[in-house]
Amino acid sequence: MEKLTHVLEAQQFSRKWLEEEFFPLVNEMKKIPKGSGKDILEGKEMISFFYEPSTRTRLSFEVAMRRLGGEVIFSTDHAKEFSSVAKGETIEDTIRILCDNEPDIIVLRTDEEGMAHRAAEFSSVPIINAGDGAGQHPTQALLDLYTVQDEIGRIAGTSIAMAGDLNRGRTVRSLAYLYAKYPDVKIYFVSPEAARMRPDIKNYLKQHGVPFEELHDLRKVAPFVDIIYNTRVQKERGAQMVKYGPPSFCTVNQEVLDLAKKDARVLHPLPHEDEIAPEVDNDPRAAYFRQARNGRFVRMALLKMILS
């Protein structure tokens, strides 16, 4: 199989790669005791270049790198506001400058869809897209998918409800692309009318023969889905939401848990607000903290694949 270079979008990964290479390597990473494995990326160097802060993602990448013995030789999380970027520098020139410093890998967070792809075209070193505006966040999608595999034991044949702001939610978009690679899956898009999934994803699913439905009320599908993947609904959409049902239509609470299957799982990319009620935390089906924890192992696996 071709060696992994850039990580740019969820679509780039095949089911075969996910199952035969990636998931097993993530499992391996999980088993490395703290303090071991420092030789794996010894001498390797990362530049962590975030146009905008994303504390959680930057933390996950930088700790992953250091745990495997690699070095973070430069880190910034407000490159956009302050650096040359603000002075009008193009992504091409920025990448050229970063590459001049000869890192082994660049973790890049930008604020504009497609910038990670443009960066990769010009980069002499591997680029990991850590989120590009309203575009993709492929490492989040990989950890989401790994969590489904890890919690349910399979992805093929499962049904998933993706709830919340599907229009602007980067994570649900990327996850939908990955889900479509598996047979016998079914996707339910649950959102207020004003926050429906965009046509590009729906067309992609149609082309790949993946059945999906759109609805407004999570309670309608809670009884039969394997995965409830909830996301934040942007506050500013509140007014529009009311028109199509109260916020609770997308909320996971005791009522939804009571309806849900006994072996279902609740996922969420975090941070969550009140779209997950406090009582859910204590239910064994709440898998979002385990999901967050998988983030580091997924990123360790990607770094190892690319760099060693």
Place this chain on the structure above:
Amino acid sequence: MEKLTHVLEAQQFSRKWLEEEFFPLVNEMKKIPKGSGKDILEGKEMISFFYEPSTRTRLSFEVAMRRLGGEVIFSTDHAKEFSSVAKGETIEDTIRILCDNEPDIIVLRTDEEGMAHRAAEFSSVPIINAGDGAGQHPTQALLDLYTVQDEIGRIAGTSIAMAGDLNRGRTVRSLAYLYAKYPDVKIYFVSPEAARMRPDIKNYLKQHGVPFEELHDLRKVAPFVDIIYNTRVQKERGAQMVKYGPPSFCTVNQEVLDLAKKDARVLHPLPHEDEIAPEVDNDPRAAYFRQARNGRFVRMALLKMILS
């Protein structure tokens, strides 16, 4: 004696611990030549998580960690403005995410009184409170107290004037708690009427039988106190201050130095403005730069106690 875990508030330390364990260890840290002692915290990892910037405090902790051979695996100083915190995440969830990354210690600066305590409840690793809003800043208090011990040779039996904005000054509050653990001390709270020490501290002192007085003019007590601990007066309180005396009532200047005892000491948590006149810097009784310097040794001692 019980092993130290969290450092949350000044009250948690006993006089016995301070004298028998802590002060001697700080003295030991002072003697480590630069470049030595790297084995003490080898393999230990710190996350430095500041909701708001405090360059001086973050610098002190991170250098202390690195000098003892430990690693700072993640550092941010604007977690509040930008991260998940801004998206409404609770301190509990934030701490859970940090702990998932398996640091050995978290240095936490928040902007709300009591958050360090809540963090500690949920944390699986030791938390050091590096300031929680108007609450406490216990490592500053420990370095203040250590400086009194180091400069005067004793704490018991000394008198101290705490001057400036006592209402909102975190450092004077924490130091008052520590001072109350020693016999035969006397505290003078010197402030404009609008910036008086809050009742909680005064009640604490009454309960512990610690004599204190409140006044407006530093010159009244300068002749007989051992320690003048001055702090910044917030500019916005200026108007109210005038009513109760000119700003100089809380200023340490040549006039105050002339009144002061020959073996007195002037302390200040720094940075200072004009509440310390420029001429004071050259007086041997000005101990605030030595006090600042003690910050690193105090933090090295705490890290060693907790982590090794």
Place this chain on the structure above:
Amino acid sequence: MEKLTHVLEAQQFSRKWLEEEFFPLVNEMKKIPKGSGKDILEGKEMISFFYEPSTRTRLSFEVAMRRLGGEVIFSTDHAKEFSSVAKGETIEDTIRILCDNEPDIIVLRTDEEGMAHRAAEFSSVPIINAGDGAGQHPTQALLDLYTVQDEIGRIAGTSIAMAGDLNRGRTVRSLAYLYAKYPDVKIYFVSPEAARMRPDIKNYLKQHGVPFEELHDLRKVAPFVDIIYNTRVQKERGAQMVKYGPPSFCTVNQEVLDLAKKDARVLHPLPHEDEIAPEVDNDPRAAYFRQARNGRFVRMALLKMILS
């Protein structure tokens, strides 16, 4: 020759030092393969203290330090906005606090002309001026000069057109000082009337017998200069510029390239906007990306000189 301590301004370097010590050492740094040379600054510690962000400069210094095996024990790029500085602390007190932490070197970016000099007066460790407001940026000037030497093969006897906002451009000011140390050079200052080089530099050149001319249109000198050093023209000066010619008067584009000598070179401190037209990137005479790349080697050489 005297050992190098502080790097504060371009004038401090002699031609002899540049040619006999500095340029050869930069060449040496260029040849160190990645992963080698870690012993050169092993155990040395840098504090990277930026009052304001300058991602490119901070990146260059921090990577240079790490490549030679040194450690960055503290880094901040918004010290002004947030730290004690904002609370009114003087540069003297800030430097004292930094020195208390016993770094081996401080890289300092401030926002006020002359602050680097004041810092050096009070510092017990070497200071590198990484830009002080409208003052100087000596390491940029050194890398500019090195690039001329490297690209043209000599500095003496060359002619240079410095174009753009010469009034506020820190880099052209510092470079003019260095250029004046060489015989038989000629400088052309090309700018809109509103952005002319300030008298201090022009007087300096007169005193040192360095011939210079001022003009508005780059095309007038393009045919015979060895170096076109272009810089950004601040957008807000646009209106005034129109009065003295369209922006293209200071733009390097195909027209200028067609006029220019076959062995000329185009330099720019980057980031560039449209004062360099897109087609220029592909011309072999465009040396600004190689110039940027030299930044790291120049800083490695300075760090080695000061610290080892």
